[in-house]
Amino acid sequence: MAERTVLAGLLEGLERLGRGAGAKIWRLGFAARFFVAILLNSGTALRRFGLTIRELYFVGVLSMIIILVSGLFVGMVLGLQGYNTLQRYAASEALGVLVALSLVRELGPVIAGLLFASRAGSAITAEIGLMKATEQIAAMEMMAVDPIARVVAPRFWAGVISMPLLAALFSAMGIFGGYLVGVQLIGVDEGAFWSQMQASVDVREDILNGVIKSVVFGVAVTWIAVFEGYDAPPTAEGVSGATTRTVVTSSLAILALDFVLTALMFTGGNAK
């Protein structure tokens, strides 16, 4: 009797696991099909570019303040911490290189991506989710206008376009912050700061790879944001859950993708 109960419990656990995994895989497949649908329905967003520009303002321009301020502070912290470490080895002139490489290769795309996910990704999800909850999406479909083309695609492209620009602004602001602290405050040699940076930062190896990262993060964050919004149950609880999921999933996606991309981009170069 007891054996049978244990067996039944095990089976039930397995069943639940299977159902859970099945549901997750089904949702992943749905998200993938949704991604393809966005790409196929991007004609309107690109042809009537005004629609995308409007979203660029909400997604990109309105995210600038947080990106610029965060970039400045991250650069200033890098300047302080970098100087502390480098001066132990009498290499404080290399501060410019350290700040620039850290920002351009890693911190720029990653932190800008994380900030973008919480500032713009959550807003996109909440907006689309609420449009669905208030039947605006349904009304659009009823008016024979495809909401994926009219609502989702312009937001998606706005995110993809603004993410690398925001990451670049973050890095530029960070380098300026590093300069302020390192050169103006601590007194590292200005000529060495800039010239070493110019000599060591490679356009293709460092800057281009950083840009590629930020484009990939832009696609990932915006895809997750529009999907979560479109898939949100049309209730207050549903929209709030979807907004949280956007921030959590896209932050994890950024960190995981960053590891994969770094492994692909930089370890190969070092081995040479």
Added chain:
Amino acid sequence: MAGPPIVEIDNVSFGYDAARPVLHGVSLRIEPGSVVGIMGQSGCGKTTLLRIIAGWLKAGAGTTRVLGESVSELGSDGIFALRRKMGMLFQFGALFTDMTVFDNVAFQMREHTDLPPDLVSDLVMMKLEAVGLRGAAQMMPSELSGGMARRVALARAVALDPRLMLYDEPLTGLDPISLGVIARLIRTLNDSLGQTSIVVSHDVEECFAIVDYVYVMSAGRIVAEGKPDAMRRSGEAFVKQFVRGETDGPIPFHYPAPDYEADMDGGGALSSPLAAEASHG
């Protein structure tokens, strides 16, 4: 009333899943030029029926012909082409909250036509004048009262002069004045624009005042049909209960539940443990 029916539904059944059938063998005909009410208590399947007519849901069985097209055989392009000839007023208006009243009404004209901006502007103002809100053209939906929002949504729905108008609970949640205004507008627009209208509603008297013919639904079936006057005089138990809003009749007041005594003995065993904990603690 000449010409073939605008909507012809024959023996349509539908369920969101096999365990929950919503419609059972529903058949109806809607003649051109008429305003037809589909009435019934909440959850009887009338909105589902409206969604099948709009091509939103595909019927599990039976045929649905709308404006001469068999809806279940149309692909998504065909459905979109059909919807251009239809307008729908949603229960709470569903206005685009990021656009002004003017842009809401102009939305379809800009999406589906190449009309010059001057002409779009004239047409929008004409539609807004018809619902008495020309003066609110530059307001945002958040600045409108419920009744005004419903009127703007109505102007938006008729923007491209659809042949068939679908109204999903257009009278719910309105004050008496707005309710009268919307009800009159439905009738006036139908007659002046030569439309055909389907009004899904459970507001008996207001709906009876504007419709030509009524279908009464209960539990996914059409249980009665006829002109409003005939419905008022109907001796059928369900229709009597529905029209007069009586508690007693074929529709029970109580949702099916286990024995009352057993539930009382359970001492609130049905409430969720979390809620119980919160209330005690």
